[in-house]
Amino acid sequence: MATQSPSREEIAKKEIGITRITRAHSKMLILGFVLGLFTVPLVQSFYDTHLQQNSAGKRFTKTFTVLTQEDYLNKSPLSQIFNRNTQFLKELSEFETKLEESSFLRKLLLQTVQEFMLLFLGQGNEKAYLGQDNWLFYVQDLQYQYSQGFLDSAQLKRRSTSNEVWEAPIQPDPHIAIIHFQQELAKRNIELLLLPIPVKGVIYPDRIVAHKTFSSPVHNRSWNEFMSRLEQAQVDVFSADNVLYTYEKEHLTPAYLRSDTHWTADATRYVAHKLATYLFEKYDLAPGTAFFNKTVVEVTNRGDIADMLHLGPTLLSHFTETVSIEKIEGHSQNQSQILFLGDSFSNIYSSAAMGWGEYGGFTEHLAYALKQELDVIVQNDSGAHATRLALSKDLLRGSDRLAGKKLVIWQFAVRELAFGDWKIIPLELRAPEPSAFYVATSGETIKVSGEIREISDSPNPQEVPYKDNIVTIHLADLEIKGEKHKNQDALVYSLGMRNKVLTDIAKKKRGERITLNLQDWFDREHEYSGIRRSPLNNDMVELEPPNWGELVDDEK
């Protein structure tokens, strides 16, 4: 009779519980396993309590918001439950993120592992890709290039439902938003010029991969369709692609910084002058007469992508670069034919907060070439909607930024086409209304306490390429210079993230009472307006006149 070999199930049943191991080794394994399980949370707890001054328990309770009267007022029981649940899910997600970031193991290991990966395996990480000749690329920029077409219907549908429960759904189609914006401007006889700036990999695909040649800029597969649709809709576009693609051949110097997401100072000036030439040819602009002074300054800094690598100072020093910027004396004023909306590509070399010098950026050089000052709204990140939103809010407050304008130039990075929230934003001019909100007197610093009614979210510093972020706070039940003003509120902007570190104010929660030194926002606007700001969810409060605030101490 032929013997059949036993099945795996029969073998398993025979062998369950039978492992040949000595008693000593068995105890060693059990001890090692149990130690591995419990050592980590015990060390983490010690680390949090004694070294970080912030125990896990404290972090847990500080993450979850205290309920306030506003949670109950005028809301049905079901609505209260739903809102509370949504809030809880959001805070749970924040708690998990904080848990991960505060991990002592991560802090201990991250730098070493990353340096090993970079030096010996030529690998970056989830945010930064190491290309040829030690050029760094932002992974999201690469994803723009190789991912699904941003106008693909399945991709648009996927993006429109990709929001978390506590987030509003995004509007993923750039074309709809651009056409709408064009139409809104056309009502005021203002023309629109789009200025999409290619990300580094579009112009330098050969620096991403070896042994491949590319004959033209490498965009997302929906790019040609996007440009074609804009042409059909008669939206004017100044394509910086061709200018930048040939830049290095003509000028023998790169158009982009090696370790940063942005372009070089030379390329910035070059594109600005090319755009000015285009504007003179295409648009009926009154000739400019403004006179500007130029000063050359050298600036040394490290690129934003290098900072994403979490390297030690020795390796990081290899990624510093020096640029020569031409500082232009003169700033934007409201009386101008052109309103310029831009993102970090316009802010770099212009705003000191970016670390690459100031007053030598794109808008300064465009103004210089046009011989006229520009009205400028520039904000890092979210080029798809941030500046349009800022414009809309100004109009709703009664400040007519479009008065006297013939042209709006809207600059954004092309990655926004694939990842941005292209909100449809109406441009409605309202008559200015007196506000009941408190505003500090211009030129003064006033100490004010208040309860946080709402505070906007801060980004996760590890997840974003920009270094700084402003939070927005709705402060209520004020105490101004020691005097109680129970029914008075204030809108405050404050620095919530500096150099990729969340400040104390970013950790405050709704219901907490804090003390701030307040100044009129317009006294500090020139320093901070270019920094990305997280807005409140309450659109009405967002329209109130803002203050600039710096945390003094908090009262519990």
Place this chain on the structure above:
Amino acid sequence: YQSLSITEFWRRWHISLSTWLKEYLYIPLGGNRSGRIRTLINIGIFMFLGGLWHGASWNFIIWGMLHGLYLAVERLNITRRFYTHVPKVIRCLFTFFLVLIAWVFFRAESLPEALAYLSSMFGLADVPESSLLLQGMLYTNYSLLAMLSAAGVVWFAPQTWDFTKKLAFGRIAWVGTIYIFAVVLLTVQSYNPFIYFNF
């Protein structure tokens, strides 16, 4: 992935699920004891529900039914000559190939996406220039080394079950080292939720 047939694959893969389905569904339906046609129907139901268990989406159902088809073909002995005459390494690679085709449906977010992916795999799709970037980023020394290492572990490393049947100090040290290495790598990456959490 060392399996020499799809039937063997399902004895090795997700054993808890396949055993449960076999004992509580396939056998109560009659298993393979009710004639050939009924057996094939039972296999179809078994794999349909096995796919559906992963999610209420057409791509999981297609994945399940594809495996059902593979199992049915093997059950019908259509491939008997192949399995008896062809060298083991070819059978192993062929089984791996069939499983890979089915995995495309499992991981794709939708049916059109799965079909597009398969078209690309077989060189039938238009390849935009931007895809060359991805190709270049994937075919780096590091990635190739990682894939070769994974292939080495899958096809040449001893089974964990066999390796741990007899634990001496050397093996304990080896296992401990791999454990620490895995923890280090997990610690420095972003949070990746357990994929089966969705199920």
